[in-house]
Amino acid sequence: MSDGHDHHDGNDHHNAPLSEPAQRVKALEQLLVEKGLVNPQALDELIDTYEQRVGPRNGARVVARAWTDPEYRNRLLDNAARAIEELGFPPGPQGEHMMVVENTPHVHNLVVCTLCSCYPWSVLGLPPVWYKSTAYRASAVNDPRGLLKEFDIDVGDKEIRVWDSSSEMRYFVIPERPAGTEGLSEDELAELVTRDSMIGSGLAKPPASRSS
Amino acid sequence: MNGVHDLGGMHGFGPVVREQNEPVFHSEWEKRVFAMTLTAMGRGVCNVDEFRRAIERIPPAKYLAASYYEKWLNALEALLVEKGAVTPEELASGRAGAPAPATAAESPGGGVDSFDDSAIKLRFNQSFKPGFKVGDRVVARNFNPAHHTRLPRYARGKRGVIRYDQGVFVFPDTHAHGQGGKPQHVYTVVFEAQELWGPDGERAPVYLDCWEDYLESDRAAAKPATGGAAKPAIRSAAKTSGKASARKPGKLFGKAPNKSSGSTSGKSSIKTSVKIATKAPARKAVARKGGTSAKKPMVKVAAKTLAAKPAVKFAGRTRTAVRKGSKKR
Numbered sequence: 001m002s003d004g005h006d007h008h009d010g011n012d013h014h015n016a017p018l019s020e021p022a023q024r025v026k027a028l029e030q031l032l033v034e035k036g037l038v039n040p041q042a043l044d045e046l047i048d049t050y051e052q053r054v055g056p057r058n059g060a061r062v063v064a065r066a067w068t069d070p071e072y073r074n075r076l077l078d079n080a081a082r083a084i085e086e087l088g089f090p091p092g093p094q095g096e097h098m099m100v101v102e103n104t105p106h107v108h109n110l111v112v113c114t115l116c117s118c119y120p121w122s123v124l125g126l127p128p129v130w131y132k133s134t135a136y137r138a139s140a141v142n143d144p145r146g147l148l149k150e151f152d153i154d155v156g157d158k159e160i161r162v163w164d165s166s167s168e169m170r171y172f173v174i175p176e177r178p179a180g181t182e183g184l185s186e187d188e189l190a191e192l193v194t195r196d197s198m199i200g201s202g203l204a205k206p207p208a209s210r211s212s
Numbered sequence: 213m214n215g216v217h218d219l220g221g222m223h224g225f226g227p228v229v230r231e232q233n234e235p236v237f238h239s240e241w242e243k244r245v246f247a248m249t250l251t252a253m254g255r256g257v258c259n260v261d262e263f264r265r266a267i268e269r270i271p272p273a274k275y276l277a278a279s280y281y282e283k284w285l286n287a288l289e290a291l292l293v294e295k296g297a298v299t300p301e302e303l304a305s306g307r308a309g310a311p312a313p314a315t316a317a318e319s320p321g322g323g324v325d326s327f328d329d330s331a332i333k334l335r336f337n338q339s340f341k342p343g344f345k346v347g348d349r350v351v352a353r354n355f356n357p358a359h360h361t362r363l364p365r366y367a368r369g370k371r372g373v374i375r376y377d378q379g380v381f382v383f384p385d386t387h388a389h390g391q392g393g394k395p396q397h398v399y400t401v402v403f404e405a406q407e408l409w410g411p412d413g414e415r416a417p418v419y420l421d422c423w424e425d426y427l428e429s430d431r432a433a434a435k436p437a438t439g440g441a442a443k444p445a446i447r448s449a450a451k452t453s454g455k456a457s458a459r460k461p462g463k464l465f466g467k468a469p470n471k472s473s474g475s476t477s478g479k480s481s482i483k484t485s486v487k488i489a490t491k492a493p494a495r496k497a498v499a500r501k502g503g504t505s506a507k508k509p510m511v512k513v514a515a516k517t518l519a520a521k522p523a524v525k526f527a528g529r530t531r532t533a534v535r536k537g538s539k540k541r
Contacts, residue, residue, distance in 0.1 A: 019239075019241075021241055021245075021281075021282055021285055022239065022240070022241040024285060024289075025241040025244050025245055025248075025285060026241070026244075026306075027306030028248065028285075028288075028289065028303070028306070029244050029248060030306050030307075031298060031302055031303065031306050031307065031308060032248060032292075032298075034307065034308035035297070035298065035302075035308050037251070037252070037255065037257075037297060038247075038248055038251050038252075042247075042251065043243075043244060043247035043248065043251065044247075046246075046247040046250055046251070047237075047243045047244075047246065047247050050236060050246070051236045051237070051243075055236070093250065096331055096332055097331075097332075097335065097378070097379075097381075099376075099378075110416075112220075114218070114219050114220030114221075114364055114366075115217055115218060115219075115220075115264075115362060115364055116217065116264055116267065117280070125236065126236055126246075128230070128231070128234050129229075129231060129234065129238075129280065130228050130229060130230045130231070132280050133225075133228060133229065134219055134222075134225040134276065135225035135226055135227060135228045135229070136228045137219040137220065138219040138220065138221065138222040138223065138225045139225070139228075140220075141220040141221055141366060141408075141418050142220070142221040142366070142405075142408070142409050144416045145416065147228065150227055150228055151228075159416070159417075160416040161416065161417055161419060162416050162417070162418045162419065163418075163419045164220065164364070164418055164419065164420045164421075165421070166362045166363070166364065166420055166421045166422070167362065167378065167381060167398045167421030167422075167423070168331070168381055168398075169378050169398070169400070169421050
């Protein structure tokens with residue numbers, strides 16, 4: 001996914017007056033720095049971690065490895081957090097207690113958090129706005145098929161399983177490996193694994209669309 | 213708490229709006245709120261359950277109108293005041309009224325470099341015996357507490373089957389209110405669509421994580437007439453506890469025995485005078501077996517656990533909690 005984006009709410013445009021939350025946050029940070037509760041450089045570092053280092057590319061590496069290495073796949077199913085860490089992605093917050101759920105020709109998994117926004121940070125980074133939206137949280141549990149249609153996904157008559165992340169367990173979907181990818185390397189396979197395919201709101205891309 | 217945050221199954225929110233090429237954050241202030249919140253939790257100002265509760269306390273109209281990080285900002289400000297980290301006057305003025313504690317400024321930012329693995333240790337602590345086991349038929353309690361809970365309304369009073377035992381976790385209902393961790397097993401329970409939504413519902417089962425206190429044994433299913441395969445929770449807990457403690461942590465992830473509904477296993481010729489599994493007997497067992505690490509100290513560890521959890525450094529960390537925690541395997 002590119003780093004550029006189409007639009008945003010304009011709060012940080014350089015010469016614009018600060019919006020109300022922006023002013024509050026600025027004042028709060030100043031106060032907490034004065035109180036010695038936060039250190040601005042440490043905040044920068046945390047932000048950088050989630051903007052640059054932790055994101056769905058990590059999860060894509062995990063999926064590609066699981067597709068190509070049956071023993072790794074078994075370890076991942078057995079103890080996901082540990083297997084994910086094998087690839088250099090430490091559990092971190094919202095990644096300590098992980099479980100992978102695997103899509104098959106008969107089962108499609110979909111992950112939601114109806115109560116808040118629980119999401120497997122260690123492999124997917126921070127969740128997109130739609131995942132935290134009222135619309136998604138409301139409909140995923142009782143109309144998953146309709147929801148998948150909204151996402152332009154057709155899972156046919158597969159059984160859909162919805163995972164509502166109500167505890168500290170975090171769920172992470174291994175999508176089905178697309179047909180026609182037998183000759184691809186692990187790196188090439190990782191390119192086919194989208195963020196949404198690891199939530200269950202998408203599928204892995206077919207190999208033809210790799211360059212798009 | 214029957215708040216507006218408990219959204220599962222509600223109608224009228226329209227289509228899911230997705231943004232193409234969405235950035236991680238949408239403005240500079242969102243980044244700062246995110247990082248300050250993680251740091252505050254890392255410093256033990258509040259735990260994650262208190263934070264969720266603070267978000268749920270935002271009045272419904274405001275909750276629905278606010279953006280995600282506006283909710284975080286509201287919750288963070290409220291908790292900083294509630295916990296005495298700042299005064300309301302300081303918050304209003306943006307200036308510290310009292311001198312900063314001498315040591316604090318030298319810390320790199322809330323223990324970001326240290327990773328507290330006690331949540332993982334707690335999860336696999338075998339002195340907490342499970343009251344249920346995989347395949348048990350259960351009913352989610354029908355309750356409507358004003359306090360924080362993680363049992364959504366759509367599941368209350370509904371019947372399901374335990375699919376996984378995920379190990380031991382602190383209990384949000386108490387942990388969010390300064391009433392201790394009350395550690396207990398969390399189970400992934402499968403609820404069939406028909407049970408949750410009736411005949412009009414889409415046919416997709418929901419897998420929901422339920423703390424043991426949210427569950428009761430499904431006594432109706434335990435009666436031989438219904439052909440249910442449920443076992444008395446307390447008895448089975450006692451019977452399997454030996455096995456459970458011998459289990460390696462990884463087995464918690466193991467596949468459940470495929471018990472289809474109605475398949476009465478030969479052993480379920482159970483006395484119907486079954487007691488519902490309640491926390492009390494389980495606690496006693498813990499206290500007996502756990503010896504010195506009985507209830508109180510455990511709770512303390514747990515409370516510390518989540519408080520310290522979110523502050524983790526990713527880069528350059530070679531040793532990790534998971535590896536340490538699972539050495540024995």
